[in-house]
Amino acid sequence: MPKITTQQLRRNTQASAASASVRPTTIGAPYAAAQRSGRAPAGGSSSSTTTDGSRHFGPMFNKSLGQHILINPLVSQGIVDKAGLKQTDTVLEVGPGTGNLTVKILEQAKKVIACEADARLAAELTKRVQGGPFQHKLEILHGDVMKRELPFFDVCISNTPYQISSPLTFKLVFHRPIFRCAVLMFQREFALRLVARPGDSLYGRLSVNCQLYAKVTHVLKVSKNSFKPPPNVESSVVKIEPLNPPPPVDFDEWDGLVRIAFSRKHKTLAANFKTTATLQMLEENYRTFCAASGAMVEDGFQIKERVLGVLDQLEYGEARASKLDVHDFLKLLSAFHDAGIHFC
Template sequence: MPRATSGRFSRAHQPSIKSAAASSSSKNHSANEGTSAGVRNPIFNTERFGQHILKNPQIAQTYAHNSHANLRPTDKVLEVGPGTGNLTVKILEQAKNVTAVEMDPRMAAELTKRVQGQPEQRKLDIIIGDFVKSGSPIFRCIEFAMRLVAQPGTELWSRLSANVQLYSKVDLVMHVGKNNFRPAPQIESSVVRLVPLDPPPPIKFEEFDGLGRIIFSRRNKTVHATFMAKGVIEMLEQNWRTWCSTQNKIIDDDTNMKAKVEEVLSSSGYSEQRAAKMTLDDLLKLLSAFHDEGIHFA
């Protein structure tokens, strides 16, 4: 089952960037919750934006102050969906500054009030808006925690797993039960840490993802069967012709792309492999074998 997550992103010798996806609330706001029966404080009516507010301050304490977040005094932190700030204030105690992106103006106002007049105020910048529409380059698939950390041969190993793990070191930090949120979501949550590899591998993402798009479309079939599926050979032939034209290579109209693909799969030893069990190294070797024959995926 997909799980909500928060991710950490950092690069060696550069200011770190972290994101916390779980919305947070203050343990000091319990008075707001103690309204009479039938009366709901609008601050905590989260139905408008589908929010689930973290109500357990111990979760925020554990994440921000232990080795989970690995926060340093020089870190610049990006928090997505801070809510009323339960996690935010804990991060502010550890980091240089925090930029919080919150789409609900009511929550942003509560967070502003919370740090007003405090030393943390100068360390906090709040942006009101939808993070998903902000054009940020940070991973947007952060709700699929268990797919991010999945390993080859397991049920959840997928194209997403391979794509993320090619460029990042991914660790599962902790699980956060749904009862720690208000209102309780239908799914359980997890926190994962993603640290981009520095330097990143010299692989074009479009090429690696293009290969993954094909073989993970039928992850339990043999790689040969997947490549023989309708439309795949035709697509690869078109890509091959495009590559030949950009490389000023003569296009032989008698080229049999099906035979060409089968030869790559056979000579590389992956013809009878299944995507569900292929490691990153396997995928990279197969991609390289195709490239040696001028066959590309993007």
């Protein structure tokens, strides 16, 4: 047998150790690396539980889904308190994440339907309640909440992904049957636009459209440090209480009127309605309406005179959209319809 020097033995041993450490790349590799570096992986049993009962989740967050996990237990409890939950309530939760808010809702509600787009987070939430006293009360819907029909619910609670703030708000407002309330987390500026009143700097089309169908109140300010990872903006919680019954208004007609009025919200309504594009659109709609209803367009008909006549009749010609409330716009819409003028 050939002799092996100490130096050769050392080299062979190092080579064997190196080859033994080589493993096929698997989906779990990044999570194992996270554990070795002292960071919690992004799912399953490797998330850490703090002394306050909340779970921190990381390291990988899907930025396209707007994932910011609420880790402040006082904020979570405040949201649940503002919802005024009853033991008979079914709660729809949008974006439950790792369940820091979910577990507080489960303590007070009959059932929680949690809609989560990220399969990793849905699995984490399932494991969190598995075998516990609330397991039978939780139902998880995996998928995009904007692409599915919402189930029946009494209350909606959401730490809302900010990129779906507006579409989710109106999906809820138009949901039937009417629910009792929704308590939603939004970017601070968006929340303030929802609750803005005539004369406020953020008052606009969003404010009017939402307030047509619901009572909206600001209930809680939330610091960016209440999330992991912290977002770039401050947040607020608003409470939306749909009007029951809702006003009998065609939303497309309503939004068409409001869109024109707020095209330049500090200009007079007369100035906004006198633009060439607006008058052409309204005249086309008027002629279409007459044709559909079997009416004749009057000789010498002038759409500009008809529109300004309506504004003068209500003494709104010099009014500005930024100063008008929902009732003012309802009066305008009714008067325009009486004059045969439509917005869609």
